[in-house]
Amino acid sequence: MKKGKSIGILFIILGLLFLANNLDLIKVSIVELIRVYWPIILIWIGIDKLISKSSEDKA
Numbered sequence: 001m002k003k004g005k006s007i008g009i010l011f012i013i014l015g016l017l018f019l020a021n022n023l024d025l026i027k028v029s030i031v032e033l034i035r036v037y038w039p040i041i042l043i044w045i046g047i048d049k050l051i052s053k054s055s056e057d058k059a
Contacts, residue, residue, distance in 0.1 A: 006044065006045075
């Protein structure tokens with residue numbers, strides 16, 4: 001997955017969370033989500049680096 005696509009997907013997800021929170025569709029503290037799930041961001045970056053590295057090696 002290219003870096004631009006990964007960042008784009010991350011921003012879409014964050015935007016949807018903010019929108020749902022502002023429309024009172026969900027009652028979530030964005031700060032609490034980031035505090036609890038920050039390791040997933042690190043895992044996502046690591047997987048993205050591995051995938052992009054292997055696709056560059058094949059080209």
